Amino acid sequence: MSEPLRLQGISASAGYAEGPLFDLDRIAIAYACKENTADEKAALETAIDIATGRLAALIKIADGDAADILEFQIAMLGDDALSGPAFAAIASGHPADAAWRQALDVEIAGYETSDQEYFRARAADIRDIRDQVLRALTEDGDIQAPRGAILYGEDIAPTRFLETDWSGGGGIALKAGSAASHVAMLARSRGVPMVVGLGVLGLGNSPANLAGIALLDAEHGGIVLSPSKAEIDAFRQSSSSFFARRDRAGIFLARPAVTKTGTAVRVQVNIADPSDVDGIDIATCDGVGLMRTEFLFGKTLPDEETQYRAYRKVLEWAGDKPVTIRTVDAGGDKPVPGFTVEEGNPFLGLRGIRLSLARPEVFRVQIRALLRAAVHGSLKVMFPMIAVVEEYRQAAAMFAEEQAALATHGIPQKMPPLGIMVEVPSVAIVPEAFAEAAFFSIGSNDLTQYVMAAARDNALVAHLNSVRHPAVLRLVAAVTAFGLRAEIPVSLCGDAGGDPASIPSLLEAGLRDLSVAPAQLAMAKAAIADVSIQARPA
């Protein structure tokens, strides 16, 4: 038995699954050439039939636009004009998979180059057809994922999701993927656990890693391979408690969050990408407590217009509810090519506001986009990794300068309330030194790792990395109490805010304002409803 292997990604659909891994990418390289052209031809014919049959089966469970597209795909597959070039290539000696791929790629290119958006979008449908047939070609018999398997691979097509029988459990673990993808939405609506972003190295492809049972914890975004007995037991406990909570949680989603003793708690959502809000009903939350902006800085530094549009979209979605946008928090575990620097100890290095102040030309672009977007809703802006008040003053001064510049040019803008993240212990210990900030938002992930000196991405010290350690909770309580006295709103936007196990301690510490991942909204409200608290601590 090999060593347990743990990987951390991002939860795209909360839940738990325990089962064998099924390698989604294996089929792409498994085509075995046949002995002669007649067999190659027969192989392609069979594969087209299989793919057509699968699409026809999907039509039965699809409706509306999805059914229309499937019908279109079936019609395409049934058309000799589509397969003709592939059969011609086979006749001249090419293997079926290469012949099909090449013929379809020509067809796809024809759509991709269309000057009409509608026809360009059809390229994806043809690619799907191409891959369906390639899959049928390369799988040599039945390699349907066994029931209850965890589908593991680079990414997953919507058709693959739809045709999988999820009634026996199972889940999805992707090396790449996105929580905003179509499949992720399907997974959430069907309650299929899914984790994305496990990394390009993924689990590796050694058979030892892919064999055996895997534990998919899509509540926290992790997967364990070759687990120990103790890990399996702990996993099953978390799993059954999750499902019990989820069953009860549904009814809480649409209600305002209130404790058992009648205290109202504001629950906002954390988002990472503007499209995240598409799947959220604004009526179920009190606004956006944290909008990350690192996603905009993925590959290149985003221009002002791109940022402005992204911020505006979320502000307009939220209506008159507040949206708190955090200025770019690159560095640490979030490197950005061309922006962050290589460091020996990045969590203690040039990250967050430190990096923004060191690169004012980049920061000012974001500031202008935020000032302009502010007129479209109830915007609040906060700075990450503030350690000394001078950083706050410097950033606030840059906001004032950019506001004046925009005003000179007659560009609509508005100064939002400027607040700070409370995540460096120097702030949590002496909050009164930061009383000029408009609000505090406790970043419990970083605060915990800095107070406990335990990296949050290191499984070896995971037992130390707990927000419920008395040292962390005492700081949370002190900051909250100071905020109450000084009339500075205090909220919390770390993962702990959505963790049912931590919520009682956080409310006990005086917090009444939490921001959680959208998928945790219902469960967080349910957990709040279970808490009995008396009067607010003085």
Place this chain on the structure above:
Amino acid sequence: MSASAEATVLITHEVGLHARPSVKFTKLAKTFAAEVEIALAANGPWFDAKSIVKVMATKAPKGTVLHIRASGAGANDAVDALVELVRRDFDEGADHVRTA
């Protein structure tokens, strides 16, 4: 017995001859024995109206004048029926009763 027919019709559908209309169009064309072809101009090039690959490849947008021609048994009926289908906006939206 051989016949031939030709007609033109204006595509009024909002997106043009896209996926769903193309499926309907080719399905209907296939119900006729005649050879049926379409073109975006009177002098061609002409494409097999029974092939969805070819029909979609014309990427005909709204406002296109579609040329339809047929030859062989039932050529007239084929052209009439296809013209009707385009005129009815491929029966999208309201329910229509087939009259042909």
